Amino acid sequence: MHEGTGKFYLCMKLKKMATLKERFTNWKENKSIWQKAGDILFWVLILLLLIPGPRKVLLTTFNRTALHVKSPRMIAEEKQEQLSDLDYNWLLAWGQDEPFYFSNVRDQVIFLNFWATWCPPCMAEMPEIEKLYEQYGDKVAFVLVSNEKPEVVQAFLDKHEYVLPVFYMGTNPPEILNHRGLPTTFIISKDGHVVSKKTGAANWDSRATRKILDKLIK
Numbered sequence: 001m002h003e004g005t006g007k008f009y010l011c012m013k014l015k016k017m018a019t020l021k022e023r024f025t026n027w028k029e030n031k032s033i034w035q036k037a038g039d040i041l042f043w044v045l046i047l048l049l050l051i052p053g054p055r056k057v058l059l060t061t062f063n064r065t066a067l068h069v070k071s072p073r074m075i076a077e078e079k080q081e082q083l084s085d086l087d088y089n090w091l092l093a094w095g096q097d098e099p100f101y102f103s104n105v106r107d108q109v110i111f112l113n114f115w116a117t118w119c120p121p122c123m124a125e126m127p128e129i130e131k132l133y134e135q136y137g138d139k140v141a142f143v144l145v146s147n148e149k150p151e152v153v154q155a156f157l158d159k160h161e162y163v164l165p166v167f168y169m170g171t172n173p174p175e176i177l178n179h180r181g182l183p184t185t186f187i188i189s190k191d192g193h194v195v196s197k198k199t200g201a202a203n204w205d206s207r208a209t210r211k212i213l214d215k216l217i218k
Contacts, residue, residue, distance in 0.1 A: 071208035072187070072196045081176050083192035090177070091170035092143075095150060100167055105141035109216040110188040113144045114179050117156040121201035122183045130162050131205040139217050143167055189216050 088103040113129060115122040133142050146153050147169045157166065173179075177186060179199065187196040196212055203209070 071203050071206045072185070072198050072212065073208070074195050074212055075197065080193045080195055083174070083176055083188065083194070087174040087176055088192075090174055092145065092167040093170050094167055099170065102143075105143060106192070107190055108141040109139070109190055109213060110141045110143060110186070111136075111213075112177065112186040112188060113142075113183060114146075114173075114185075115144060115183045116146060116148055117152060119182045125183060125201040125204060126160070126162065126164075128203060128205040130164060132209060133164055135210075136213055140213055145169060145173075187212060187216070 088101070088106050090102040092100045092102060094100040111129075111132070115126070117123075129142075129144070136142075142165055144164050144166045145168070146166055150168060153166055153168075156162075157164070176194065181199050183201060184199045185197070185202065185204070186194055189195050195216065
């Protein structure tokens with residue numbers, strides 16, 4: 001019985017190999033060189049997506065390309081939510097052990113971004129946020145929030161030479177600033193209205209963003 005089972009599986013394996021060989025021969029003989037190139041590229045991409053390192057690079061590159069068609073939009077005034085006094089008591093940390101209350105940036109235009117170093121869409125939009133910070137850092141409070149260890153975040157910032165101000169999660173954010181994915185960005189007016197909310201990478205170094213910020217600053 002055991003010997004018969006072994007022969008059965010051997011026959012099945014040989015049959016499968018023969019079938020694969022037939023398929024390969026059919027593919028080789030019946031497809032054009034461009035179709036073959038497309039098929040090979042497809043399977044190479046699939047293989048790379050299975051490997052963590054190349055997968056992160058590919059996804060970041062894809063998101064960086066896609067974000068240029070994703071500009072932020074203002075929320076209609078009648079649908080804008082407003083932060084309360086209690087919401088501004090949200091506790092963050094500046095560095096390892098320095099507490100930072102969200103109320104410290106009250107009465108300012110706020111660019112609030114939730115992100116992580118392991119998140120490809122976050123990595124894709126980070127250069128855009130850096131450029132925006134270079135233009136508006138003295139007029140807008142940039143608050144980039146991470147839930148990772150400070151040493152991990154700082155190593156990432158140093159590697160890419162970013163000078164963006166990063167804060168670390170203390171207490172959970174208020175419900176009005178709740179987010180279900182990374183990255184998520186809020187633009188908040190001086191009087192506490194959430195005028196824009198975007199989940200996913202966006203083109204922050206854009207005319208649309210500057211138009212929003214300029215209006216809020218004035």
